[in-house]
Amino acid sequence: xxxxxxxxxxxxxxxxxxxFFVIIPMLVILFYAFTDKEMHxxxxxxxxxxxxxxxxxxxxxxxxxxxxxTAVCLVIAYPVAYILARSKMKKKxxxxxxxxxxxxxxxxxxxNAIRELLGWIGLLGEANYFNTIFGMVYDFLxxxxxxxxxxxxxxxxxxxxxxxxxxxxxxxxxxxxxLPLSMPGIASGITMVFLPSMTNYVVSDMLGxxxxxxxxxxxxxxxxxxxxxxxMVALILLIVVFLSTWLTGGFREDETVRGANL
Amino acid sequence: MNRKALVYKCLKAVFIGIVxxxxxxxxxLLAVYSFIDTDVIGTSGGFxxxxxxxxxxxxxxxxxxxxxxxxxxxxxxLSTVLGTLGALGMYxxxxxxxxxxxAISRIPIINAEIVTAxxxxxxxxxxxxxxxxxxxxxxHMVICTPFVVLSVMPKLKxxxxxxxEAALDxxxxxAKALFKVILPQIIPGVISGFMLAITLSLDDYIVTVYTRPxxxxxxxxxxxxxxIRGNAHTAETLSxxxxxxxxxxLVILIIVIAANLAGHRKKEAVK
Numbered sequence: 001x002x003x004x005x006x007x008x009x010x011x012x013x014x015x016x017x018x019x020f021f022v023i024i025p026m027l028v029i030l031f032y033a034f035t036d037k038e039m040h041x042x043x044x045x046x047x048x049x050x051x052x053x054x055x056x057x058x059x060x061x062x063x064x065x066x067x068x069x070t071a072v073c074l075v076i077a078y079p080v081a082y083i084l085a086r087s088k089m090k091k092k093x094x095x096x097x098x099x100x101x102x103x104x105x106x107x108x109x110x111x112n113a114i115r116e117l118l119g120w121i122g123l124l125g126e127a128n129y130f131n132t133i134f135g136m137v138y139d140f141l142x143x144x145x146x147x148x149x150x151x152x153x154x155x156x157x158x159x160x161x162x163x164x165x166x167x168x169x170x171x172x173x174x175x176x177x178x179l180p181l182s183m184p185g186i187a188s189g190i191t192m193v194f195l196p197s198m199t200n201y202v203v204s205d206m207l208g209x210x211x212x213x214x215x216x217x218x219x220x221x222x223x224x225x226x227x228x229x230x231x232m233v234a235l236i237l238l239i240v241v242f243l244s245t246w247l248t249g250g251f252r253e254d255e256t257v258r259g260a261n262l
Numbered sequence: 263m264n265r266k267a268l269v270y271k272c273l274k275a276v277f278i279g280i281v282x283x284x285x286x287x288x289x290x291l292l293a294v295y296s297f298i299d300t301d302v303i304g305t306s307g308g309f310x311x312x313x314x315x316x317x318x319x320x321x322x323x324x325x326x327x328x329x330x331x332x333x334x335x336x337x338x339x340l341s342t343v344l345g346t347l348g349a350l351g352m353y354x355x356x357x358x359x360x361x362x363x364x365a366i367s368r369i370p371i372i373n374a375e376i377v378t379a380x381x382x383x384x385x386x387x388x389x390x391x392x393x394x395x396x397x398x399x400x401x402h403m404v405i406c407t408p409f410v411v412l413s414v415m416p417k418l419k420x421x422x423x424x425x426x427e428a429a430l431d432x433x434x435x436x437a438k439a440l441f442k443v444i445l446p447q448i449i450p451g452v453i454s455g456f457m458l459a460i461t462l463s464l465d466d467y468i469v470t471v472y473t474r475p476x477x478x479x480x481x482x483x484x485x486x487x488x489x490i491r492g493n494a495h496t497a498e499t500l501s502x503x504x505x506x507x508x509x510x511x512l513v514i515l516i517i518v519i520a521a522n523l524a525g526h527r528k529k530e531a532v533k
Contacts, residue, residue: 005436011351011363014344014407018366021404025381026369028388080281083274095278097518102285104514107465108482109507112489113288116504120291120303138285191372199374202467205490216376223472227384234377245372 026238032231045232055218062214065129065204066197069136073144073193074186076137081148081185082178085155096149103142111135111206118207131207136197143196144189151185152178187248195241289511296504301497317502317509323484327506330464330480337402338459344403345410345459346452350444352411353418367408378404379472386473393475401473402463409462410455417451481506 036042049055080099084092102110114135118124123131155178163173199216215233222230291303296314299307317323348367352360370378382404386397421444429439445452467482474483488499 007354007436007440008351008359010347011349011355014348014351014367014411015363017344017348017403017407018363021382021400022366022369025378025385028385029377029381032384076281079277083278094522095282097522098282099285101514101518102289104461104465104518105289105507105510106481106485108467108485109503109510110288112485112503113292113507115489116295116303117288117291138288141285195374199376200468201376202486206486210490216374219376219380223380223383230380231384234380237374237377241372241374241377 029231029234029238032228033235035228037226037228045228049229049232058213058218059215061212062198065133065136065212065214066194069133069140069197070144070190070194072133072137073141074189077141077144077148077189078182078186081145081152081182085149085152086160096145099145100142107139108202108206110139111203114138115206124207125209128208128211131209132204132212135203135207136200139200139203140193140196143192147188147192148182148185151182155181191244191248195244199237289507292504293508293511295501296508301501313498313501313505314509316498317505320499320502322479323499323502323506326479326481326484329478330482333398333402333480334460334463337399337406337463338456340399341403341406341410341459342452342456345407345455346414346448348407349411349414349418349448350440353415367411369408370404371408371412375405375466375468379469382469383472393473395475395478397473398470398475398478401469402466405466405469406459406462409458410452413455413458414448414451417448421447 033045034041034043036044084096089095105113115124118131118134159177159181160173163177168176198214199219201214201217201220204212204214204217215237218233219230219237222233295303297309297311299310299312348363352363355363379401382397382401383393386393391397425443425447426439429443430436434442465482466480467486470480470483474480479487485503488503
């Protein structure tokens, strides 16, 4: 029998790969999250975790850190993206590239550089929360600039002209045109910054003098001691991710490719 | 141009300049001190290449640099093959299959890295798989391959489908048609997918920590342990990271400039 070749069969290795290294691991987490150490079905992990006041206060701190980081990133990135997207400069592309280039240096080396800088100005070990937020803003800023820039570039220049022809001032044009049309970029920028600022404990460990704990760090701590609790925290983060992706109108491919198409 | 517009223009330039300055300040600081004969930033010293010498003579550091590069190329190459085939398969599948695989493929992209890392680590241990180079490679492929699929897909959508049919009608085998007709059309996406996979692998810390065999260090894990846990075996190691950062920064700068010049030349040629 001659095997009929169909191009869709080429996808089989990837489908199998996804099954073994994405689906099954997620199911394993789901299983561990809802079982106790004797492998009995239980909600005990959730109850134990959420009735611990120190855990709850860490979650609040972590959310506040993530919120401030995201807000500062937005406040810096929005004007940068706006200025670059509307600039008529021929080489504006090069300037955008300058914003993204530091992102290609190894992440830990980059944080180490900030650590040295903070040590030099005497802040290391003195202002742990400030340092952590500073490092996170530094690190995640490009994730905010890129989606904002891509959406703003798509705004038709004639809309600005029409707005000014019809007598709108700078502020009205901003609130009626720029802001609403850049909303998708704001949404994907926020999701791309908020999530790592809650979970990327490398930054808080290296800059927070081991005094700053964020939600991601729980998973690290539980990994050595209690997989059921660790899986439970991971599951909660997973649900948060799915909810936020769903709420912000899904996932936009062109804005998530981390500057690779530059 | 009136005066208000001029002021506005200057303000914009100053703002962009300040943000860029902040972004580059830590890197430039290390670049300067990588040539100064001191182990503490802020103290003075003469000009020296000692930090570079320390970097290249520290065998542990050289091993971890080799590990990092080897792992990045291996996982990027495998991810590119797997992801390109996956994108092709998805593109020609029925819509339901395509959107299902697409949705699963997005999970590692939108997920927090720590969740991906933990799920892999627990699965490996639960199924009795010893942590090895294989588990590490799989971990890196999980974070890289979906991005390859993402960068190949748009090229497939832009592709002229009738060319493949024409090749088959003219007697080419499906494999030959794939390599001679489809691949050349999607190659820019494949290359950018490969480059992206390399940067993702080079950059990774979290997945590496959860899936690596014991004793295997990459730049990320080595630098993290040396600075935080004080695992650096000598004080020189810490200052040799200044040299390492400077070298990596220069390499990236050269690649960016070269890629830009190449792109520029291509555009000129088209004109």
